[in-house]
Amino acid sequence: MGKNMNMGIIGAGVVAERVINASNNHPRSNIKAIYDINTDRLREITEKYGLKSVDSYNTLLEDEDIDIIYLAVPPKYHYPIAMDILKADKHFICEKPLANSTDEAKEMYKVAKDKNIVHGMNFPTVYMKAYEKIEELLAEGFIGDLVRVEFQGYFTHWPRPWQQNDWITSREQGGFVREVVTHYIQMTQRLFGNIEDVSSFIDYPENPQISEKSIIARGMVKGVPVLINGVTDVGMEEELCFKIFGTEGSIYLKNWRELWIATKGTALEKLDIKEENHLVDLLDNVFRAIAGEEAKIIDFEEGYKTHMIIEKLLGEE
Incomplete structure (x- = not known):
């Protein structure tokens, strides 16, 4: 042991x-x-x-x-x-x-x-059972050829209620790009390789000390577009979704832990994944x-x- x-x-x-x-x-x-x-x-x-x-x-x-x-x-x-x-x-x-x-x-x-x-x-996401299943599906060829990777993040508040500290909303250290998008960049590069040719449109508030309000960005991984769309202070419950689109199938990772899959002509189906303490x-x-x-x-x-x-x-x- x-x-x-x-x-x-x-x-x-x-x-x-x-x-x-x-x-x-x-x-x-x-x-x-x-x-x-x-x-x-x-x-x-x-x-x-x-x-x-x-x-x-x-x-x-x-x-x-x-x-x-x-x-x-x-x-x-x-x-x-x-x-x-x-x-x-x-x-x-x-x-x-x-x-x-x-x-x-x-x-x-x-x-x-x-x-x-x-x-x-x-x-943490890489140590979750949902991520392990994504690796398994990709290894099986479930999606066919990769055609696009997307991340969407819609935040009701930033910082969230449980993240009230001195740095999480600062432009120097905080913001949802550093705190949340980081996870999905790491996952994308671990799964598919280095992201290149990054272009970004980012919206900051007037206060130069405060972190970003929204981002729309694009990169490329092995010739395939990687799209990022994030915004704060939206009138809805927080929602995160990491999407992998292929010629034969697609995979959605919603809100960190929920895994959904679809194939040509079928609706998204939620898989039964039992998560443990990552x-x-x-x-x-x-x-x-x-x-x-x-x-x-x-x-x-x-x-x-x-x-x-x-x-x-x-x-x-």
Whole structure:
């Protein structure tokens, strides 16, 4: 079964709480300690889950018993902390996006590549059963020849009610392109290859500190169009849909988990997919990779390539 894995978490926000719950549901995972600059939030989460806190993230990096660091701070702070984690030669899971700029992401990837460590990212959809079924359908030739990939995202509010923090609506770090579209760029490139020839029409509010209101964009993957359409503050319930169109069949991934398929002349049919906790699967894959076993890891190279496309979409390259 393998040895137990001790984890240190940097950042005590919503994501950290999800990681804690996933760790509690994995028989080999143990959270040794957690750090956050916000001492009130740190006290709240450690008391809630019975965890130990530390007063510096360097304490986690210096602890020889800690196998893995999970970095769950806002994107602006990924790079400086990540470089310290890499210097400490700790196995490393990073939240997305990888960094706050392509240059930072590239350096993180290059340094991690030269280290004898496992470096992975939390792109949750890839660890879901619906995604595994998409891979299976594509391998079977269900869609025939690929003719188009689309992502549509309609947001009732941005930020959403559960994402009230200082950075999620900022133009520097936040916005739905960085926070949501990132997932679907990563999936597209993992399934079909690198997106090229990106053109983007993006609408920003008058306030230069606030993130985008809408985007219409196009890229190409292996000669096939990739279309992106997103808008905030619409009068409807939030809806996300990732669409793969082929000459023989089509696949829709709706709202992260719902998988629908159709063939020529048939209506979309919802498949019965039983989802599990994707973070438990992520941890399990990281543990297997550390043991030298075959594992599904979204590494920093994939994160860097995803970040390049996001900056092109935002007009920041």
